Amino acid sequence: MNYEKTKVWGILLRLYHWSLVLSIITLVTTGFYINAPWTNTTLEGSVSFPMASMRYWHFLAGYLFTAAILVRIFLFFFGNRQERIWDFLPVTPRNIKSLFTTLRYYSYVSDEHDERPGHNTMAGISYILTIVVAVFQLIAGFYLLYPESATWQGIGNTIFGSQQDGRFIHHLLMWYFIFFAFAHVYIVIWNELKSPEGLISSMVNGKKFKHKNV
Amino acid sequence: MKDQAANIAFSSGLSRRGFLKSCTLAAAALGLSEAMIPKLVAAAETAQRPTVIWLHFQECTGCTETLLRGSHPDIGRLILDIISLDYHETVMVPSGHQAEKSLHDSVAKNEGKFVLVVEGAIPTADNGIYCKIAGRTAMDILADVGPKAAAIIAMGTCASFGGIQAASPNPTGAKGVQDLISGVPIINLSGCPPNPVTFLGTVLHYLTFKRLPNTDQMGRPLFAYGRRIHDHCERRAHFDEGRFAEEFGDFGHRNGYCLYKVGCKGPETFSNCPAARFNDVDVWPVSVGHGCVGCTEPNFWDSMTPFYERLPQVSIPGTGIVTDADSAGKKILGVAAAGAAIHAAVGIGKSVIKKGTDKA
Numbered sequence: 001m002n003y004e005k006t007k008v009w010g011i012l013l014r015l016y017h018w019s020l021v022l023s024i025i026t027l028v029t030t031g032f033y034i035n036a037p038w039t040n041t042t043l044e045g046s047v048s049f050p051m052a053s054m055r056y057w058h059f060l061a062g063y064l065f066t067a068a069i070l071v072r073i074f075l076f077f078f079g080n081r082q083e084r085i086w087d088f089l090p091v092t093p094r095n096i097k098s099l100f101t102t103l104r105y106y107s108y109v110s111d112e113h114d115e116r117p118g119h120n121t122m123a124g125i126s127y128i129l130t131i132v133v134a135v136f137q138l139i140a141g142f143y144l145l146y147p148e149s150a151t152w153q154g155i156g157n158t159i160f161g162s163q164q165d166g167r168f169i170h171h172l173l174m175w176y177f178i179f180f181a182f183a184h185v186y187i188v189i190w191n192e193l194k195s196p197e198g199l200i201s202s203m204v205n206g207k208k209f210k211h212k213n214v
Numbered sequence: 215m216k217d218q219a220a221n222i223a224f225s226s227g228l229s230r231r232g233f234l235k236s237c238t239l240a241a242a243a244l245g246l247s248e249a250m251i252p253k254l255v256a257a258a259e260t261a262q263r264p265t266v267i268w269l270h271f272q273e274c275t276g277c278t279e280t281l282l283r284g285s286h287p288d289i290g291r292l293i294l295d296i297i298s299l300d301y302h303e304t305v306m307v308p309s310g311h312q313a314e315k316s317l318h319d320s321v322a323k324n325e326g327k328f329v330l331v332v333e334g335a336i337p338t339a340d341n342g343i344y345c346k347i348a349g350r351t352a353m354d355i356l357a358d359v360g361p362k363a364a365a366i367i368a369m370g371t372c373a374s375f376g377g378i379q380a381a382s383p384n385p386t387g388a389k390g391v392q393d394l395i396s397g398v399p400i401i402n403l404s405g406c407p408p409n410p411v412t413f414l415g416t417v418l419h420y421l422t423f424k425r426l427p428n429t430d431q432m433g434r435p436l437f438a439y440g441r442r443i444h445d446h447c448e449r450r451a452h453f454d455e456g457r458f459a460e461e462f463g464d465f466g467h468r469n470g471y472c473l474y475k476v477g478c479k480g481p482e483t484f485s486n487c488p489a490a491r492f493n494d495v496d497v498w499p500v501s502v503g504h505g506c507v508g509c510t511e512p513n514f515w516d517s518m519t520p521f522y523e524r525l526p527q528v529s530i531p532g533t534g535i536v537t538d539a540d541s542a543g544k545k546i547l548g549v550a551a552a553g554a555a556i557h558a559a560v561g562i563g564k565s566v567i568k569k570g571t572d573k574a
Binding site: 049147168 | 482484511524543551
């Protein structure tokens, strides 16, 4: 079989991806701490601010997360061919076909692999869903971070109702990201084992290996 | 003597000192500079007393009690003296038909000029039959009196957002005033009960500036509900430095550490409790060792319970399972991991079989 290297992901998309990874790991870890601090102390007058520090890192990672999401939304419309939303939105016949091919391939029904440079439609849908959830997550985050701001109060109260409801939804959506991270890593490794197209390294060097005749 | 607050107040035994102290308290609660105190005093002394009609619906009278039974009698007396209270079921002398007559007469005489205070939620289910006074439903009375008021003060969480009556499943369809009346300025003094200083401040603001104070997005005055309890809490340093009470009565609790881990809702509750405090002996729930329960927030019976946990419970539809978010999350993640393991096993099994058939 002849493979050739094809350039798939631009530098901005790869930066987005790893910023998101870094920020999600930081946010989930510090978020769990902020919700239920697992340390406790009776030390007083020491130079130690565990809760204040955890919140600081949480907010910092929150800004990184926001920046990453904004970059991805920008690339949905202004990225290269693979990065644009039309490449995997299930509205064209090509993409709808890809959805069913991928479903059959993932459930071991068929060995037909939808070998395309960018996302298959199934992956694409889950990424779009993730971005939508992320937008709600970061709105909830800023609503909690700036509770006294009239702007965030207006937005947050309309969407979530109250601070406590916002906090609850922020916590539940965190679990979405945990599930997503788990499923994403599993499926990427599974794909890497099934077809040697360099899926994992493509997120580092931006290149995939594809059959020459495709 | 003219019908002015100070005359009434002094003739009823309030000392000049007590009067000035109460005005100063209200100025501090409103966040006004000391230069404004004489203006508040002048307004309280000379302004024509506004007619106030006080309606009780689905409530416990706790909001009235908080005014009447303050250990600092001057505040309650001043409140009752700077307003002309024409109708208030708890404190008025008339009863029966006479009471109804005074409500009717006062509304007719002061139409468009009186201030309406509403205490308690208004049930709307089944045409509002769950709360009736003198044969009329609360809905009827509010729809009749509300639009004729110059301004409405919703006193307490029930009148503001429905309160405990509106807790799920809300059998009586209880609602707050703002959901039923439009076209009249409404201010929500939420809380269970709100601080009497907040009420005094709102009334004095209305007397001095001829309008209701600025509010947040939920219609609560910013001078009292502009900041979260957490940000003015005396235990905040313990929070930042990671010292927590793990349970009531433990070392941390006895040493006044942060109540975050025993479910304090201070971080999500807007109120002036830590600054204004209660009963004039400088206490409030957190200062005496109990976490905030978030009584000033909408739907607080639904979203703030369990009171001793940080977050509401998750109920999984169709199963009757009610659990906390994290144990639900862990269980669902476990199911996902099991699913992935089965998926992987099928893949490995298939490739083993394929290798076998290829060889054969």
